[in-house]
Amino acid sequence: MRAYKIAFSGISSALCVVIMFMAGIFPALSIVLPMIAGLLVLITSSELSINWAFLTYISTSILSLIITFDKEAVLLFIMFFGYYPLLRFIINNIKSKQIRWILKFLVFNTAILSFFFFTTYIMKI
Numbered sequence: 001m002r003a004y005k006i007a008f009s010g011i012s013s014a015l016c017v018v019i020m021f022m023a024g025i026f027p028a029l030s031i032v033l034p035m036i037a038g039l040l041v042l043i044t045s046s047e048l049s050i051n052w053a054f055l056t057y058i059s060t061s062i063l064s065l066i067i068t069f070d071k072e073a074v075l076l077f078i079m080f081f082g083y084y085p086l087l088r089f090i091i092n093n094i095k096s097k098q099i100r101w102i103l104k105f106l107v108f109n110t111a112i113l114s115f116f117f118f119t120t121y122i123m124k125i
Contacts, residue, residue: 005048009056012044016060017067020077024069034073038081050086057082072125075118080111 016037023033037060045053061082064074087107094100119125 005052008048009044009052009059012040013056013059013063016040016056017063020060020064020070020074021068023073027070030070030073031076034077034081037077038085041082042085045086045089050089053086054083057086071123072119075115075123079115079118080108084108084111 019033019037019040023030026033041053041057041060044056061074061078064077065071068074084107088104091100091103091107094103
């Protein structure tokens with residue numbers, strides 16, 4: 001069973017890296033392709049567990065930073081689309097609907113604003 005989890009996580013990471021690499025080839029899809037890679041992380045978390053999906057997210061993030069051309073798409077994956085599917089499972093376990101909405105709102109706005117300021121002022125994109 002452990003070999004299955006390692007193989008599934010490795011294949012999912014490889015597919016995510018290929019999708020992130022395609023963001024450099026098709027610049028018009030630089031927002032859509034990190035979302036698709038995040039969807040693969042979501043599939044990994046539902047098929048295996050959140051721990052294995054987190055490892056997939058970490059390995060995809062590191063490999064994408066090294067291999068891919070479009071660093072803006074990689075940062076979008078790292079800062080929001082990669083970890084949010086994992087965080088969503090944890091947030092949805094909270095019983096209060098208002099607290100769930102507030103947490104989702106805070107996570108989204110913090111991630112997107114930090115992405116904007118990082119790419120604008122630090123990377124000068």
